[in-house]
Structure formats: C-alpha cells, structure tokens
Amino acid sequence: MCDCIALLTDFGMADPYAGVVKGVLLSVNPGLKLIDITHEIGPQDVHQAAFVLGESYNFMPPGTIFLAVVDPGVGTSRKGIILEAGGYTFVAPDNGLLTLPMLFEKDWCCVEIRNSDYFLKPVSxxxxxxxxxxxxAAYLAAGKALESFGPSVSDPVRLEFPRPKEMDGKIRGEVIYVDRFGNLITNIPRELLERAGGQIVRIKGTSLPFVVTYSDVEPGRAAALVGSSNLLEIAVNQGRAVDLLNAAIGETVDIIPLTSGYL
Amino acid sequence: MCDCIALLTDFGMADPYAGVVKGVLLSVNPGLKLIDITHEIGPQDVHQAAFVLGESYNFMPPGTIFLAVVDPGVGTSRKGIILEAGGYTFVAPDNGLLTLPMLFEKDWCCVEIRNSDYFLKPVSxxxxxxxxxxxxAAYLAAGKALESFGPSVSDPVRLEFPRPKEMDGKIRGEVIYVDRFGNLITNIPRELLERAGGQIVRIKGTSLPFVVTYSDVEPGRAAALVGSSNLLEIAVNQGRAVDLLNAAIGETVDIIPLTSGYL
Amino acid sequence: MCDCIALLTDFGMADPYAGVVKGVLLSVNPGLKLIDITHEIGPQDVHQAAFVLGESYNFMPPGTIFLAVVDPGVGTSRKGIILEAGGYTFVAPDNGLLTLPMLFEKDWCCVEIRNSDYFLKPVSxxxxxxxxxxxxAAYLAAGKALESFGPSVSDPVRLEFPRPKEMDGKIRGEVIYVDRFGNLITNIPRELLERAGGQIVRIKGTSLPFVVTYSDVEPGRAAALVGSSNLLEIAVNQGRAVDLLNAAIGETVDIIPLTSGYL
Known part of the structure; x- marks a missing residue:
C-alpha cells in the first residue's frame, strides 16, 4: 500500500480547484502524502499533459498513485479509467492522457471506473x-483492489505523438515542449542521436553546435544538447531559445551528419 | 484534534511569504498537514477571498483549521478572530473574510485573538x-481551547454579497468570479433555477442555451450550466467565455422563462 | 534528525521539475515533510535567490534542510556544497546562493558534494x-554525516550585496526586491534607521513619510516603513509602489534627517 498521490492537472493555482481535490483526498484517507507534479498544464491540453506525465512519472516513489486530470470531455460518456503499469497506478479520464505509461511499460492492465460507491455524491x-x-485514488491508496472499481478495459484511448523520421542519414524531428527557461525540447531521443554519430542541428535556418551542458557556449548563444529527459533540447546559455530563435511547438528540427558537407 | 491546516491568502507563490507561514506552522506543530487552497487571491481582495473560502471549505477534512489571510488592514486596530462553524475552525483578520461560513452554518462561535502568549515575537x-x-492556528491544531485566545466576539464583520433578484418570473443575477478556464460564475444558485423551470440565459445581449456539461455545445460555443459549486456558470466548450463574451465580474445575467416569448 | 526539507528554486510551477525533485526526495526518504519557499525565483537569478533564502530560512523549523537550486553553471566544474549554519543545513550549487547564512551565522562549516554513492544515476x-x-538532501535528512559527502570547503563562493552608505548624517541605500504587492524592499536595516532618528525618505525625487503600517496613509498614497524583514520598505496603501513610483530594483533611496532642512 502506497501513501503517495501525485497530481497533474490543468486547474492552475489561482482557483481553489486543486486545493479542493486535495481536501477530498485527505478526507477519504488522512494519511496520504501529496506531490504536485504540476497544475499548470495548458487548459484542456491533453497532449501536453500526456507528455509531461510520461517524462515525470518514473521519478515518483514506487507505488505512487497518479491523479491526472485534464478533461475536456468531463460529464460526457468518456470513460474514467485506472491503469496499473510499471509499479504505478494512474487514475484519469480515458482521453489519451495515459498514452506514455502504456507505451513505455511492457505490461499494464486497465479498468473502467464504474462503481459509484467510491464517488463523492452528488456527482457534478x-x-x-x-x-x-x-x-x-484515495480508496486505491487505502488498498481497495483494482477489480472493485469496474470492468477491464482492453483499448484505452491512445494519442499519437509525432515521431522523428530518419532518411538519408538525416533525422527530422520537431519541438514538442517549451519550458520555463525557454528551452525547446524535441522528440528526438538520445539513442537516435548516438546512432547517428557526429552531427549538426538545424532549426529555422540556423546551425547549432552539439554541447554537453548550457555553459558550453557563451552566454546568449544557442546550442543543442541532450536534456534531462534524454531528449534533444535546444537552449540558450542564460537566455531563452524560444525567443532568440522565435520558435514554437511543432517547429522542425533537423539533425545532419557532419560529413554531409551541408551547412 | 485535527492535523490539517488549509491556507488561503493573497501572498502569491513567488515571494517567500507563504513558505514562511508554513515554516512557522511546522515550527510550532511539526505534525501538521498543510493544504493550499490558493495563495493567488487578488492582492487585498477580501471579497474574492471570502467567496473562494465559502465555496471550498466544506470539501476539507472534518476538523480542518483554516488560515485565511487577506489583510489590507494589517497593523491597524482591526481585530484578529477565530471562528468555529460547521465542524471547522477559521483563523483570519476580522474584515469579512469569514462571512460565508457564518451565513451557511447554523451555529457558530467566535473569539478575538488577544492572548499574545501565542504570537511570534516581536510582532511585525x-x-x-x-x-x-x-x-x-498551530496552537489550535495542537488542542488549545478557543477561550484561551481571547474574549468572545458577537458581531464579526460581514460583507455584503450581491444577491440575485426575482421579478415577474425573471431572475437577475451577476457574474461574481472568473476562473482559470475563463468560466463566468454567477451568484444564481441551482435551487433558484430549478424553481424557475425551463428558461433561457441572457448576458451582454446574447441568449445562451442551458446545458448539462461543457461538451453539450460545439467547441467554441457558449452555454449556461450549473457548475460544481451549484451556481449558474457561463462557459465556452474548449474556449474562454470571459473573452468570447467580453464580460467581467459584475456583468448582469438574466434568466428568462422559455414561455415569455422574449428572445 | 530532521524530517523537513525546504525548497527554493527557479523551476517555476508549470514544468514538472519541482515535482520531479519532490518525487526523488520522497523516493529516498518517504518520511520527509516538504515546504516550498518558492520556485519562482527569476530564471538563473542567483542574487535574488540568495536574498530570498537569507530573509526566510530562520522561520523554518530547527534542523530544516534546504534544497536551494538556482544553477546557471549546472554541468560545469562549479562545485556542489553542503553548509551547516545556525542549526540548519543547506544543499546548493557553490555559486553564492548561500552567502547570507554564512554572513548571518557566527559559525558554519561546509563540505563539497563529491561522493557519487548518493547520486541518482546516470547523472544528467x-x-x-x-x-x-x-x-x-534526502540522505542528510536520513542522518548521513556531513563528512560522508565530501571534503571540507573553506572558501565557498560569496556574493556582494549592495550595502547602504552613511555620509553627512544621510543614509543612501537602494531597492533590492519587489514583491507581489509592488512593495519596494530596500537594503536599509531597522538598526540603521533607528540610529539616525527622525528622518524623511526620498526616492525618485519624492519625499515620503515614515509610518508604522500600510494603512497609516490614505489608500493610494506611498509611505516608508520597516517591513517584516526588518528592512526599510516603500509601499502604497492598497496600491503598488513599484508602479506609482515607477521604480525598480537598484533605484536609489535616501534617508535624510528631518533637521537637515532639505526637502
């Protein structure tokens, strides 16, 4: 039995919604420890939520239960689900938010949330x-078995994430997340880069050097590096890549072999 | 004895003020569990704080102690008070912040905070x-009796909240809160709507359908529904009502019977 | 052994970075209590972080361990350090972030973080x-001795903070922090003001009265007072000094004796 609940929502921190959810959790189960992953997912941005959850869940204590709610379909017939994967349990609307644990973990099982015995009444x-x-989530943490919440689900909704493409020795990916520091995080994983060997990175017509850490270039200069999520990231030392390069989510990023003669 | 303290302030999350308050709480009473309702109340906006507290307090665990501080009169002769109501205890400046628990709960009692034995010295x-x-709040959570903090107060400050008016079968209310999603929350409660039967909602010259949930209209379209606080709310499916309707707090909202022929 | 960890970073609340750090802390040591001082330090602003830490650390429970990370030099050869001072323990990059505990506390000792047995692998x-x-930090909280992390450091990096100057009975200081309320916090401590006796405050060509609390002037008017950090602060009652006075960090503030005849 785990006593950690990790929360990921688009509720923001200004309205009382996240606080109310915590009150309900602790009302059911006063022994819980709560970890905020973030409440600042863009409103209704299920894709962003799925990415952020996928990049962060395996740093939580083993057995953590995730309460992940970005829910544009609230109140419709979209299902609620519980997913067990990788030693963790995820509670979420069935809208693709749990795509990445299903992709990353070899085995998973999933049930639909149907048993209203565990709901707060009246359900809004x-x-x-x-x-x-x-x-x-609070009853799960208290030890209720997965099966008691509802029937098995074999095909939870999964989102498409853009994948990098390899052709002619080049790799083409894209920016999928921009963080507080203005770093551009791409969908190109370390393994792909390592396979490709020496290379140069191009974004918006600019060629960037590969470095190990931010300070490997002068302050104000952009560079590419493998970030803490093992994804290629474009950053500016003590600056903001998103502004300097005027880039956004979806921007194309090309990885070109040093030997190609194309700069 | 309860070990939950729920915090509601206008301190924001950037300055260390909320963190320092938590440090003081845990210094006095290391066993406390802290729940942030919000620290993003508009600076000095006691009305907003009172509304948010009123809508959220009864989702906290029974016995929770609320530390609610939005305090434009800090350092003046305004009193500090402790209110017991509905099985909860509220610690706040006496400026109307606790209006709604006093309105919603049948019985309450209140004392002034006078006994400086419980203060951190020197008091700024x-x-x-x-x-x-x-x-x-921390000493209350540790079990100190209400009476030990000061004398009884029979007339804590109470704020006026605008109430909806009924006339000729119509209801006129107003927008009292705008949330992160741009939803316009009004002061018109579910009971009043149910009594009125079938109706149409008008705001800024626009007539809106009544629906059950956000997705009952097309993305980008506005509708009215009863929100999670049992108040009439105007929302845009996957959009922002506050922007689409160019409305703000104080905007008039009319509920007109479907049979009135006035559209 | 203390079970409180206080966090101070420039990670913001939108990205999952602060949540991931909390997950790691609780993975190592599930009994920890976490206090967020702030995660909204300006990106890479070590000076601001050092000031905020210095003003807030001694309100945390005795024995608290601080995880303070604003780290523009991450990944370079800059050291990581652990500082013991004033009954607290601070874990941070060696970039001056811990300047004020070293200045304020009579005795301190410091070690470099070298023993990679305590790191999460692979280290990004x-x-x-x-x-x-x-x-x-989590292993420190679990009782690991300071010496087990690495060798002694005698000269941790210290930042210069601008000090107020006294000349001809006048005091010249400057604005060093602006808070959520738009209050301008200066580097002029209470002791200096008290020594100077009756005086007037000048900023941007405006003379301000000395008061005790915000409400001692009419709403919308500016005044000077000793704030909760025992520093001279310039505030506007129910308004924002930073906007009214169009001032910023670094702005000169003069304290002039009332008897000087210069207004």
Missing part, C-alpha cells in the same frame, strides 16, 4: 476530479 | 499571517 | 537538482 457534471477521480 | 506591523495567525 | 548534465542535490 463539470468536476469529476473532485467527485470521481480523487475519491477513487 | 505588516505580516500578521506569520506573527499572529500562523502560530495561533 | 542539466538537472543536478534531481540527480545530485535532492538525493543528497
């Missing part, structure tokens, strides 16, 4: 994080 | 959350 | 808060 039609997902 | 004239309210 | 070159500082 706009705030299932409070009325459905939070009490379910 | 600008940060009573740290020097007065936090240690008082 | 861009996220030492996760891979180095968090596990080190």
């Amino acid at each position: 039609s706009t705030f299932h994080a409070r009325d459905v997902f939070a009490p379910v | 004239s600008t940060f009573h959350a740290r020097d007065v309210f936090a240690p008082v | 070159s861009t996220f030492h808060a996760r891979d180095v500082f968090a596990p080190v």
Whole structure:
C-alpha cells in the first residue's frame, strides 16, 4: 500500500480547484502524502499533459498513485479509467492522457471506473476530479483492489505523438515542449542521436553546435544538447531559445551528419 | 484534534511569504498537514477571498483549521478572530473574510485573538499571517481551547454579497468570479433555477442555451450550466467565455422563462 | 534528525521539475515533510535567490534542510556544497546562493558534494537538482554525516550585496526586491534607521513619510516603513509602489534627517 498521490492537472493555482481535490483526498484517507507534479498544464491540453506525465512519472516513489486530470470531455460518456503499469497506478479520464505509461511499460492492465460507491455524491457534471477521480485514488491508496472499481478495459484511448523520421542519414524531428527557461525540447531521443554519430542541428535556418551542458557556449548563444529527459533540447546559455530563435511547438528540427558537407 | 491546516491568502507563490507561514506552522506543530487552497487571491481582495473560502471549505477534512489571510488592514486596530462553524475552525483578520461560513452554518462561535502568549515575537506591523495567525492556528491544531485566545466576539464583520433578484418570473443575477478556464460564475444558485423551470440565459445581449456539461455545445460555443459549486456558470466548450463574451465580474445575467416569448 | 526539507528554486510551477525533485526526495526518504519557499525565483537569478533564502530560512523549523537550486553553471566544474549554519543545513550549487547564512551565522562549516554513492544515476548534465542535490538532501535528512559527502570547503563562493552608505548624517541605500504587492524592499536595516532618528525618505525625487503600517496613509498614497524583514520598505496603501513610483530594483533611496532642512 502506497501513501503517495501525485497530481497533474490543468486547474492552475489561482482557483481553489486543486486545493479542493486535495481536501477530498485527505478526507477519504488522512494519511496520504501529496506531490504536485504540476497544475499548470495548458487548459484542456491533453497532449501536453500526456507528455509531461510520461517524462515525470518514473521519478515518483514506487507505488505512487497518479491523479491526472485534464478533461475536456468531463460529464460526457468518456470513460474514467485506472491503469496499473510499471509499479504505478494512474487514475484519469480515458482521453489519451495515459498514452506514455502504456507505451513505455511492457505490461499494464486497465479498468473502467464504474462503481459509484467510491464517488463523492452528488456527482457534478463539470468536476469529476473532485467527485470521481480523487475519491477513487484515495480508496486505491487505502488498498481497495483494482477489480472493485469496474470492468477491464482492453483499448484505452491512445494519442499519437509525432515521431522523428530518419532518411538519408538525416533525422527530422520537431519541438514538442517549451519550458520555463525557454528551452525547446524535441522528440528526438538520445539513442537516435548516438546512432547517428557526429552531427549538426538545424532549426529555422540556423546551425547549432552539439554541447554537453548550457555553459558550453557563451552566454546568449544557442546550442543543442541532450536534456534531462534524454531528449534533444535546444537552449540558450542564460537566455531563452524560444525567443532568440522565435520558435514554437511543432517547429522542425533537423539533425545532419557532419560529413554531409551541408551547412 | 485535527492535523490539517488549509491556507488561503493573497501572498502569491513567488515571494517567500507563504513558505514562511508554513515554516512557522511546522515550527510550532511539526505534525501538521498543510493544504493550499490558493495563495493567488487578488492582492487585498477580501471579497474574492471570502467567496473562494465559502465555496471550498466544506470539501476539507472534518476538523480542518483554516488560515485565511487577506489583510489590507494589517497593523491597524482591526481585530484578529477565530471562528468555529460547521465542524471547522477559521483563523483570519476580522474584515469579512469569514462571512460565508457564518451565513451557511447554523451555529457558530467566535473569539478575538488577544492572548499574545501565542504570537511570534516581536510582532511585525505588516505580516500578521506569520506573527499572529500562523502560530495561533498551530496552537489550535495542537488542542488549545478557543477561550484561551481571547474574549468572545458577537458581531464579526460581514460583507455584503450581491444577491440575485426575482421579478415577474425573471431572475437577475451577476457574474461574481472568473476562473482559470475563463468560466463566468454567477451568484444564481441551482435551487433558484430549478424553481424557475425551463428558461433561457441572457448576458451582454446574447441568449445562451442551458446545458448539462461543457461538451453539450460545439467547441467554441457558449452555454449556461450549473457548475460544481451549484451556481449558474457561463462557459465556452474548449474556449474562454470571459473573452468570447467580453464580460467581467459584475456583468448582469438574466434568466428568462422559455414561455415569455422574449428572445 | 530532521524530517523537513525546504525548497527554493527557479523551476517555476508549470514544468514538472519541482515535482520531479519532490518525487526523488520522497523516493529516498518517504518520511520527509516538504515546504516550498518558492520556485519562482527569476530564471538563473542567483542574487535574488540568495536574498530570498537569507530573509526566510530562520522561520523554518530547527534542523530544516534546504534544497536551494538556482544553477546557471549546472554541468560545469562549479562545485556542489553542503553548509551547516545556525542549526540548519543547506544543499546548493557553490555559486553564492548561500552567502547570507554564512554572513548571518557566527559559525558554519561546509563540505563539497563529491561522493557519487548518493547520486541518482546516470547523472544528467542539466538537472543536478534531481540527480545530485535532492538525493543528497534526502540522505542528510536520513542522518548521513556531513563528512560522508565530501571534503571540507573553506572558501565557498560569496556574493556582494549592495550595502547602504552613511555620509553627512544621510543614509543612501537602494531597492533590492519587489514583491507581489509592488512593495519596494530596500537594503536599509531597522538598526540603521533607528540610529539616525527622525528622518524623511526620498526616492525618485519624492519625499515620503515614515509610518508604522500600510494603512497609516490614505489608500493610494506611498509611505516608508520597516517591513517584516526588518528592512526599510516603500509601499502604497492598497496600491503598488513599484508602479506609482515607477521604480525598480537598484533605484536609489535616501534617508535624510528631518533637521537637515532639505526637502
């Protein structure tokens, strides 16, 4: 039995929504420890939430239960689900938010949340994080078996994430996340880069050197490096790549062999 | 004895003020569990704080102690008070912040915070959350009796909240809160709507359908629904009502019977 | 052994970085209590972080371990250090972030973080808060002796903070921090003001009265007072001094004796 609940939502920190969810969790199960991953996912941005969850879940204590709610379909017939994968348990709407644990972990099992015994009543039609997902997570943490919440689900919704393409020795990927520091995080993983050997990175017509850490270039200069998520990242030492390069999510990033003669 | 303290302030998350308050709480009483309701109340906006507290307090674990500080009169002769109501205890400046628990709960009792034995010394004239309210809340959580903090108060300050008006079968209310999603939350409660039967909602010259959940209209379209606080709310599916309707707090909202022929 | 970890970073609350650090802390040591001082230090602003840490650390429970990470030199040869001072323990990059505890506390001792047994592997070159500082803090909290982390450091990096100057009975200081309320916090301590006796405050050509608390002037008017950090602060009652006075960090503030005849 785990007593950690990790929260990931698009509720922000200004409204009382995240606090209310925590109140419900601790009302059901006063012994819980709560970890905020973030509440600042872009409103209704399930893709961003799925990415952030995928990059962070395996740093949480073994057995952590995730309450992950970005839920544009709240109150409709979209299912609520519980996923067990990698020694963790995830509680979320069935909208693709849990795509990455299903992709990264070899085995998983999933049930639909149906048993309303575990809900806060009356269930509203706009705030299932409070009325459905939070009490379910708290009862899971208290040791209720997965099967007691509902029937098995074999095909939870999964989102497409853009994958990098390899052709003619080049790799073409794209920017998939921009962080507080203005770093551009791409979908190109370390393994792909290592296979490719020496190379140069091009984004928006600019060629960037590969470095190990931010300070390997002068302050204000851009460079490419493998970031802490093992993804290629474009950063500016003590500056903001997103502004300097005027790039955004979706921007194309090319990896070109040093030997290609194309600069 | 409860070990939950719920915090609601206008301190924001950037300055260390909320963290310092937590440090003081845990210095006095290391066993406390802290729940942030929000620290992003508009600076000095006691009305907003009172509303948010009123809508969220009863989702906290029974016995929770609330440390609610939005305090434009800090350092003046305004009192500090402790209110017991509905099985909860509230610690706050006496400026109306606790209006709604007094309105919603049948019985309450209130004392003034006078006994400086429980204060952090020296008491500053600008940060009573740290020097007065936090240690008082922590000693309350440790089991100190209400009476030990000061004399009874029979008339704590109460704020006026605008109430919806009924006339000729119509209801006129107003927008009282705008959330992160741009939803416009009004002061019109579910009970009033249900009594009125079928109806249409008008705001800024626009007529909106009543629906059950956000997705009952097409993405980008506005609708009215009963939100998770049991108040009428105007929302845009996957969009921002506050922007689409160019509305703000105080905007008039009319509920008109479907049979009135006035559209 | 203390179970409180206080966090101070420039990670913001939107990205999962602060949450991941908390996951690592609780993975190593599930009994920890975590206090967020702030994660909203300006990106790479070590000076601001050092000031905020210096003003807040002694409100944390005795024995608290601080995880303070603002780290523009991450991945370079800059050291990581552990400082013991004033009954607290601080874990940080060696870039001056711990200047004020060293200045304020009579005795301190410091070691370099070298023993990689306590690191999360593989150690990234861009996220030492996760891979180095968090596990080190968690092992410290679990009782590991300071000496087990690395050799003694006698000369940790210290930052210069601008000091107020006294001349001809006048004091000249400057604004060093602006808070959420728009208050301008200066580097002029209470002791200096008290020594100077009756005086007037000048900033940007405006003379301000000395008061005790915000409400001692009319709403919308500026005044000077000793704030909760025992530093001279310039504030506007129910308004924002930073906007009204159009001032910023670095702005000169003069304290002039009332008897000087210069207004």
